[in-house]
Amino acid sequence: MALEPIQTEQYPALLEAKTAHIQACFDELDDFTAGMPLEVYSSKPKNYRMRAEFRLWHENDDLFYAMFAVGNKRDPIRIECFPQASESINALMQPLLDGVKASTVLRHKLFQMDFLSSQRGEILVSLLYHKQLGDDWLAEAEHLRQQLGINIIGRARKQKHVLGQGYIMETLQIGGQQFHYQQVENAFTQPNASVNEQMIAWACESVARYPQLTKPDLLELYCGNGNFTLPLAGQFRKVMATEIAKSSVNSAHFNLTENNIDNVTIVRLSSEEMTQALAGVRPFRRLADVDLSSFDFGTILVDPPRAGLDPDTLALVQQFDQVIYISCNPETLLDNLQHLKQTHDLKRLALFDQFPYTHHAECGVVLHKHNKKAAS
Numbered sequence: 001m002a003l004e005p006i007q008t009e010q011y012p013a014l015l016e017a018k019t020a021h022i023q024a025c026f027d028e029l030d031d032f033t034a035g036m037p038l039e040v041y042s043s044k045p046k047n048y049r050m051r052a053e054f055r056l057w058h059e060n061d062d063l064f065y066a067m068f069a070v071g072n073k074r075d076p077i078r079i080e081c082f083p084q085a086s087e088s089i090n091a092l093m094q095p096l097l098d099g100v101k102a103s104t105v106l107r108h109k110l111f112q113m114d115f116l117s118s119q120r121g122e123i124l125v126s127l128l129y130h131k132q133l134g135d136d137w138l139a140e141a142e143h144l145r146q147q148l149g150i151n152i153i154g155r156a157r158k159q160k161h162v163l164g165q166g167y168i169m170e171t172l173q174i175g176g177q178q179f180h181y182q183q184v185e186n187a188f189t190q191p192n193a194s195v196n197e198q199m200i201a202w203a204c205e206s207v208a209r210y211p212q213l214t215k216p217d218l219l220e221l222y223c224g225n226g227n228f229t230l231p232l233a234g235q236f237r238k239v240m241a242t243e244i245a246k247s248s249v250n251s252a253h254f255n256l257t258e259n260n261i262d263n264v265t266i267v268r269l270s271s272e273e274m275t276q277a278l279a280g281v282r283p284f285r286r287l288a289d290v291d292l293s294s295f296d297f298g299t300i301l302v303d304p305p306r307a308g309l310d311p312d313t314l315a316l317v318q319q320f321d322q323v324i325y326i327s328c329n330p331e332t333l334l335d336n337l338q339h340l341k342q343t344h345d346l347k348r349l350a351l352f353d354q355f356p357y358t359h360h361a362e363c364g365v366v367l368h369k370h371n372k373k374a375a376s
Helices: 008-027 087-101 135-148 193-209 229-233 246-258 271-279 311-317 330-340
Strands: 039-041 051-059 062-067 077-079 110-117 123-129 151-156 159-163 167-174 177-184 217-221 239-242 264-267 297-302 322-327 344-352 362-369
Touching: 008 330, 008 344, 039 193, 062 087, 087 110, 087 123, 087 135, 123 167, 135 151, 135 159, 167 193, 177 229, 177 246, 193 229, 193 322, 193 344, 193 362, 217 229, 217 271, 229 239, 229 246, 229 264, 239 271, 246 264, 271 311, 297 311, 311 330, 322 330, 330 362
Parallel strands: 039 344, 123 151, 217 239, 217 297, 239 264, 297 322
Antiparallel strands: 051 062, 051 110, 062 077, 110 123, 151 159, 167 177, 322 362, 344 362
16 A cells, blocks of 8 residues: 655645634634634644654565654555655655665664654654664664764664664744754654744744833743744843743754853753742752843743643643743644633634644734734
């Protein structure tokens, strides 16, 4: 069985249907969203995914990339190319597979390949095995790495071998400026680079359109590797950004240095812990060198996981004059807005089509506290 190609000519109609669905969902909030236009940011119709994961299927002497239909792990769908993925991933897929197939050591018990690419053309491939990787594997993999000019990571149980670099560099164009990001294997990064650029630009433009009211500093929760942090930093006096994943925190520090940004404090705390710290519930050792009293927060940006904001974090968000909320799950966003509309007014509403040809939708809202005056 072969994978059905995407029908790029259908994309406008699919986006229109998704837009209508999201608009209908937000209309359920009645007066809160009445008259608020839904701003729609489209994706490229192909080559938009910067990441891809494929199973490797062994069939007699053959070896091929495979995917599976939902609920069916027995009948592989052969992948010859993957037009959803970036051009660099598609260009590498067959030469890499040919190189692996030519080596008994590299193909033996290989069960998955993960690709991570950037708009700069850099690429990293992780090879996942059901065996331990010895010196013979290292020699063969290094030869293949040099032949193809890529970075390779070999993974097996309790093993990780990095050949080249364990990360790639990405450059995003935001508001006429370039921002450079380290993107690490197995750490979260936005999959659709061009839509991500539009999403960050929308957040930056929202801050420029609606100044920070009376307070000059930004608090960001779930900052990842600094995806929003870097471009937004220039619009605030100081920024405090929190993230719980250690690899993302390390990348955020790297990215601040790479981009010569010196007004951001990164703290490895969860949103719940940051809420407790700001409320003075208990001290945190990771804040020992941070003077919380020196920050004067007026704006908060949240980009939570699919579960949305927990009740305590919601209560924290309600204290801010300006809220920028990026959501990968419209259902939990709508639930959170039922609480936030008690204290805030809606100023902007957007759909970012990170995942074309699927029902998934990324949304953004800008909220201002009741009775706060901001320039329009």
